[in-house]
Amino acid sequence: MxxxxxxxxxxxxxxxxxxxxxxxxxxxxxxxxTFPGLEVRNSYVASQAFDADRAAQLALGWEVSATVEDNVLRLVILEDGAPIAPVIEQATFGRATSVAQDQTPEFSFDGTALVAQVDAPDGNWNLRLRLRAWGADGTLFQQRIIVGTGS
Incomplete structure (x- = not known):
């Protein structure tokens, strides 16, 4: 040994x-x-207008939901129960933790929803929206919607 x-x-x-x-x-x-990046450049500056922006967005009264079926993304936006198609400034469909699979859907309004083709394998996806209301005020609407696909 x-x-x-x-x-x-x-x-x-x-x-x-x-x-x-x-x-x-x-x-x-x-x-x-794999870090996707920052939400805002300066969180202090963004926080100064947060309450006012949130109140204006809530005043729109929009109900927003999204689903994916057979690689078709359906974005339903209801105002007073009726479907609407606001101005889409930015829409990104991707994973929550990585930007590698991010897609920019090309939406078209079919009378009931905004519809776009996407490549969405099973899993959790995020739809990050930046919309603008029609009209004189042009209120900004921003929201992240979690969209699950598959079983």
Missing amino acids: TEIKGWHVFAGFASAFGIIIAVNLTLAFNAVK
């Missing part, structure tokens, strides 16, 4: 800590690489 010497102990410790450090660096790199 061989005797354990100092360099054996050092090699064991160095190997163990080397593995731990390599795993931590890999996880940190992948976390930063």
